[in-house]
Amino acid sequence: MALSVRTIVAVAVLLASAVWLSACGDAPKEERTESGSGTATTAPDEAASEVYKAGEPTFVTIGTGGITGVYYPTGGAIANMVNLKRDKYNIRATVEATGGSVFNINAVIAGDLQFGIAQADRQFQAVHGMAEWQERGPQKKLRAVFSLHPETVTLVAGDDTGIRDIRDLKGKRVNIGNPGSGQHQNSLDALNAAGLGIGDIQAVEVKAVEAIEMLESGTLDAFFYTVGHPSAAILKITRGKRKVRIVPILGVDTLFVLHPYYVPSSINMQYYPGAADAGKTVESFGVKATLVTSSDVPTPIVYALTREVFVNFEAFKAQQPAFAGLTKMGMLQGLSAPIHQGALRYYREAGLQ
Ligand code: GLU
Numbered sequence: 258m259a260l261s262v263r264t265i266v267a268v269a270v271l272l273a274s275a276v277w278l279s280a281c282g283d284a285p286k287e288e289r290t291e292s293g294s295g296t297a298t299t300a301p302d303e304a305a306s307e308v309y310k311a312g313e314p315t316f317v318t319i320g321t322g323g324i325t326g327v328y329y330p331t332g333g334a335i336a337n338m339v340n341l342k343r344d345k346y347n348i349r350a351t352v353e354a355t356g357g358s359v360f361n362i363n364a365v366i367a368g369d370l371q372f373g374i375a376q377a378d379r380q381f382q383a384v385h386g387m388a389e390w391q392e393r394g395p396q397k398k399l400r401a402v403f404s405l406h407p408e409t410v411t412l413v414a415g416d417d418t419g420i421r422d423i424r425d426l427k428g429k430r431v432n433i434g435n436p437g438s439g440q441h442q443n444s445l446d447a448l449n450a451a452g453l454g455i456g457d458i459q460a461v462e463v464k465a466v467e468a469i470e471m472l473e474s475g476t477l478d479a480f481f482y483t484v485g486h487p488s489a490a491i492l493k494i495t496r497g498k499r500k501v502r503i504v505p506i507l508g509v510d511t512l513f514v515l516h517p518y519y520v521p522s523s524i525n526m527q528y529y530p531g532a533a534d535a536g537k538t539v540e541s542f543g544v545k546a547t548l549v550t551s552s553d554v555p556t557p558i559v560y561a562l563t564r565e566v567f568v569n570f571e572a573f574k575a576q577q578p579a580f581a582g583l584t585k586m587g588m589l590q591g592l593s594a595p596i597h598q599g600a601l602r603y604y605r606e607a608g609l610q
Contacts, residue, residue, distance in 0.1 A: 314347045317371040320353050320364050327579050334576035338573055362383045377547050403563065408544055409523070411483065422505070431479045438465070451509055475499065492529060561599075
């Protein structure tokens with residue numbers, strides 16, 4: 258009983274992406290400008306007057322993921338914190354549903370989005386010109402703001418498929434993720450570490466939301482989804498017509514040797530009472546979600562967003578069940594791109610850096 262109440266509360270919080278927070282922390286008494294350094298360029302301060310002056314608001318968009326993922330309400334939580342101070346900053350933040358990490362990084366670099374949520378491994382790869390960025394080389398404009406919740410590479414399979422181990426995927430119809438997603442490379446890395454190649458499975462490359470429908474209707478045997486927990490998407494599929502289970506990803510230790518950004522991770526199945534393996538702990542591996550921006554985004558905008566999230570940390574954290582383990586110091590870890598000047602300004606003021 259207690260579990261189902263908790264679950265209902267978790268889902269309610271997950272779906273309430275437009276929660277209007279009544280209790281947010283006080284802002285510091287005065288705006289502070291860049292401390293100390295006489296070598297700072299003038300651009301940020303010029304931009305500051307643009308942001309703070311009355312008149313046309315500055316619109317910023319945060320790229321997220323599919324609407325049933327955790328990125329979408331996470332973007333909503335960040336936007337809420339900034340929008341609560343619209344009188345002060347004159348910034349209007351909105352969120353956009355997207356194909357995920359890789360899409361977001363590319364859109365931020367191109368200037369189509371001002372912020373994006375991206376897996377830490379994808380941030381690392383973009384900065385070093387690896388994976389999707391191998392041909393284009395290191396993405397020098399990419400900037401880190403902070404890290405967010407942990408995400409686990411989640412392998413969901415129909416209970417009737419007999420898939421109980423990642424190696425059982427051989428010959429099966431498996432969604433490895435859409436090309437713009439974070440999970441696309443994670444699935445390939447997991448298969449390789451388990452001794453399987455892409456040719457060993459019938460690979461499908463659709464978004465998580467479509468994979469859920471396909472698995473439920475029987476046109477898919479399994480799918481990979483790198484996501485935080487609890488997740489509305491996983492809750493939906495575990496409550497669907499077809500019984501499903503989360504399959505452990507074990508015996509893949511080469512992953513941790515080959516890729517510095519992967520860490521062992523587990524899923525608390527108490528979140529998903531409808532799953533065939535409900536109540537257990539499922540072992541896998543994972544990464545952190547992070548917020549990224551571009552060096553082209555003015556310092557005061559990134560400063561305002563960072564400060565509002567950190568000053569109102571407890572209210573921010575309460576917006577998402579997946580944020581349960583967040584700490585301020587933890588949010589400064591796992592970043593491989595240089596930290597944006599605006600975020601750095603706040604971290605220095607707050608004594609976090
Ligand atoms: N990790 C996924 C991606 O990068 C998104 C997960 C989510 O939307 O919560 O594509």
